[in-house]
Amino acid sequence: MSLNADSRLYQQVAEQLAEAITRGDFPVGTRLPAERKLAERFNVSRPTLREAVISLEIAGYVEVKGGSGVYITGQGGGVKASEKDVGALEVLEARILFESEAAGLAAKHITPEELAELEQTLQELVLESDEETPEESADRRFHLTIAKACKNAAIESTIEHLWRLRNNSPLPEAIISRVRQAGAKTRIKAHKDIFNALKAQDSEKAKAAMRNHLTHVVEQLLEASEAQAVEEAKQKSATNRARLKMLGG
Structure with a gap:
C-alpha cells in the first residue's frame, strides 16, 4: 500500500x-x-x-x-489533517533544533534576574515531579524563560508556538498523557544541568545540556509507547499458555 x-x-x-x-x-x-x-x-x-x-x-x-x-468502537468523526494535527515526534524534533540553539544564545545574554527566575522554577519543578499527575506548568515556564533570555522576539515567539503545539494539539497532548501514565516524570537533573551551564555563561554546555534533555524526552516517549506493545504481547502470551494448558489436560 x-x-x-x-x-x-x-x-x-x-x-x-x-x-x-x-x-x-x-x-x-x-x-x-x-x-x-x-x-x-x-x-x-x-x-x-x-x-x-x-x-x-x-x-x-x-x-x-x-x-x-x-x-x-464506531465510525468516528473523521481524521482529515488540519494545521493543528502535528505529530508528537515532530514537535520534539523541532524543539531539539530550536531550544538547543536558544539555550546556547541565552547563555550569552541571560540576566541575574532571569537566572533567579529559573532557580525558583527549578524548585517548583521538584514539587511538580513529586505529584502523581504533574501539571508541568513549571517545566513550561523554565523553557520559556530561557527563550526570553535570548533577547530575540522571533526566537521567543517560535518556542512559545512549539509549546502551544505540544500542549494544545490533540495528538501530542494524548501521547504526553500516555508518557505520564507510564510513570515518566520531569528529569530534575537535566534541568539543573541546563541551569548550571547558563549560570556559567557556557554557551556550548548549555546547548548540549538542552539537546541531551530533549533527546531523553524522545526516548521516554518511545519507551512508554513500547511498554504498551510489550504489555499486549505479554497478555497474548499468557492467553496462549492458558489455552495450551487446557489442551494438555
Missing part, C-alpha cells in the same frame, strides 16, 4: 484505516490486526503507527485497551 509523501505519515495511515473501518473491513467490536502487521502493511515505523492509532482513538474510531489490543 503506497503512501503520499506530501503529508504526514501518521495522518495518512490514520485516514486509510478510518476509511477501512467506514467500509466495514474492520467491524465494530473487533480488534485491529497486530501492530507489527499493520506497520508492515503500511511500510511505516511502529512509533508512526502508534501515532496513527492514537489519532483514531481521539476521533472516536477505536479504543485502546491496555493488555488486550485496539478495538473498533
Whole structure:
C-alpha cells in the first residue's frame, strides 16, 4: 500500500484505516490486526503507527485497551489533517533544533534576574515531579524563560508556538498523557544541568545540556509507547499458555 509523501505519515495511515473501518473491513467490536502487521502493511515505523492509532482513538474510531489490543468502537468523526494535527515526534524534533540553539544564545545574554527566575522554577519543578499527575506548568515556564533570555522576539515567539503545539494539539497532548501514565516524570537533573551551564555563561554546555534533555524526552516517549506493545504481547502470551494448558489436560 503506497503512501503520499506530501503529508504526514501518521495522518495518512490514520485516514486509510478510518476509511477501512467506514467500509466495514474492520467491524465494530473487533480488534485491529497486530501492530507489527499493520506497520508492515503500511511500510511505516511502529512509533508512526502508534501515532496513527492514537489519532483514531481521539476521533472516536477505536479504543485502546491496555493488555488486550485496539478495538473498533464506531465510525468516528473523521481524521482529515488540519494545521493543528502535528505529530508528537515532530514537535520534539523541532524543539531539539530550536531550544538547543536558544539555550546556547541565552547563555550569552541571560540576566541575574532571569537566572533567579529559573532557580525558583527549578524548585517548583521538584514539587511538580513529586505529584502523581504533574501539571508541568513549571517545566513550561523554565523553557520559556530561557527563550526570553535570548533577547530575540522571533526566537521567543517560535518556542512559545512549539509549546502551544505540544500542549494544545490533540495528538501530542494524548501521547504526553500516555508518557505520564507510564510513570515518566520531569528529569530534575537535566534541568539543573541546563541551569548550571547558563549560570556559567557556557554557551556550548548549555546547548548540549538542552539537546541531551530533549533527546531523553524522545526516548521516554518511545519507551512508554513500547511498554504498551510489550504489555499486549505479554497478555497474548499468557492467553496462549492458558489455552495450551487446557489442551494438555
